[in-house]
Amino acid sequence: MSCSTPIDAATLADYWLAVLPQSEEEMVDLHLLECDRCGNRLREVIALAQAVRRLASEGSLRMIVSDAFLHRAAADGLRVRQYAPAPGGAVHCTVTAEDDILIGRLAADLTGAKRVDLCICDEHGIQQLRLPDIPIHSGTSSVIYQESITFAKAAPDTIMILRLVTFDETGAERLLGEYTFNHARSLPGPGQLYEPHPE
Amino acid sequence: MEAIQLDDVDLVHRFGSGPDREAEAELFRRMAPRIRLYGLRHLRNEHAAEDLVQQVLIVTLEALRSGRLREPGKLASFVLGTCRLTVLDLRRGAQRTQRLLGQFGKDLLPQAPCYTPQLDHEKLTHCLQNLKERERTVIVMSFYDEQTGADLAGLLGVSEANVRVIRHRALHRLRECMGVAA
Numbered sequence: 001m002s003c004s005t006p007i008d009a010a011t012l013a014d015y016w017l018a019v020l021p022q023s024e025e026e027m028v029d030l031h032l033l034e035c036d037r038c039g040n041r042l043r044e045v046i047a048l049a050q051a052v053r054r055l056a057s058e059g060s061l062r063m064i065v066s067d068a069f070l071h072r073a074a075a076d077g078l079r080v081r082q083y084a085p086a087p088g089g090a091v092h093c094t095v096t097a098e099d100d101i102l103i104g105r106l107a108a109d110l111t112g113a114k115r116v117d118l119c120i121c122d123e124h125g126i127q128q129l130r131l132p133d134i135p136i137h138s139g140t141s142s143v144i145y146q147e148s149i150t151f152a153k154a155a156p157d158t159i160m161i162l163r164l165v166t167f168d169e170t171g172a173e174r175l176l177g178e179y180t181f182n183h184a185r186s187l188p189g190p191g192q193l194y195e196p197h198p199e
Numbered sequence: 200m201e202a203i204q205l206d207d208v209d210l211v212h213r214f215g216s217g218p219d220r221e222a223e224a225e226l227f228r229r230m231a232p233r234i235r236l237y238g239l240r241h242l243r244n245e246h247a248a249e250d251l252v253q254q255v256l257i258v259t260l261e262a263l264r265s266g267r268l269r270e271p272g273k274l275a276s277f278v279l280g281t282c283r284l285t286v287l288d289l290r291r292g293a294q295r296t297q298r299l300l301g302q303f304g305k306d307l308l309p310q311a312p313c314y315t316p317q318l319d320h321e322k323l324t325h326c327l328q329n330l331k332e333r334e335r336t337v338i339v340m341s342f343y344d345e346q347t348g349a350d351l352a353g354l355l356g357v358s359e360a361n362v363r364v365i366r367h368r369a370l371h372r373l374r375e376c377m378g379v380a381a
Contacts (some may be wrong), residue, residue: 008369009374010367016240017341019348028216033233033275034207040314044379046317049342051323058345061327062334066354072344137356
């Protein structure tokens, strides 16, 4: 099974996503009817796409998402739980067994911001994780952060502080907003804090 | 039945010398997975893709048996043309499916085996989390919602061409992390 003009995975991904120009798509259509090697590569791309889709619908990825993503998730029957504390504010939050996706909507003035980092901090404000250079559009007024629902479902009562920061011309950090999430566990399980009963 | 080691031209020639069940089986083994892939891409539905396989193979077999495929080197082009027309029919919900299946159903063969990639989901989660933020967002938005380059360009505040570059780079890094050749 040889191929003198193999099509790379990136082009095959574009083909699968139907974003190739028509003439190129027709060439790929024909090539795939003659070449099993490239066909198998496309099958790998499709398997990857389907696995990513499954992972996304499980809500277990920490990432920035869009409103379109949330609309699609809701249309697919997924239950989206969302909290939107004001900048500098706090919110009580939880997650239930029925929830599929957990969202923190972080309002911020992103005007002029070229790079924004999202810092995930503990209750003392100490950074535990940083998502550098998150996707933002300077025209929007919020960042939609998806927390891993797998993590949230297993977490005990805890406080998580999120910070959006940007950088000025000198490279110094500037706080865009800080958001406190007071998470109360509502699911039974090993992550629940032990509370001794009085004798 | 073992696969025949013939190229498409020689395979087509075998139909010219009378009924040849072995050649027909080889045509099915060879073309069914390819047609199915075309169907998945253009119909986005596994059952519809299977219907496409059956219908296109019936038309192709008929053409080969009756010698209507004049240029043996154009087998793939003939199949592609038939795929396109059949996809249009399937999209229109044509009733032809049942008629063809009734007429030629006895000639149908079981689903041809094809390569099915297996992915380690834990590893994929790890690899996705290791992507840069923009790359992860583009990959997930592209594959989950099949959002267009324009949608993603709006979200990221970059051009559509840039979205394509980010997606290509992310895919390359993902495949590399998963241990698949780029």
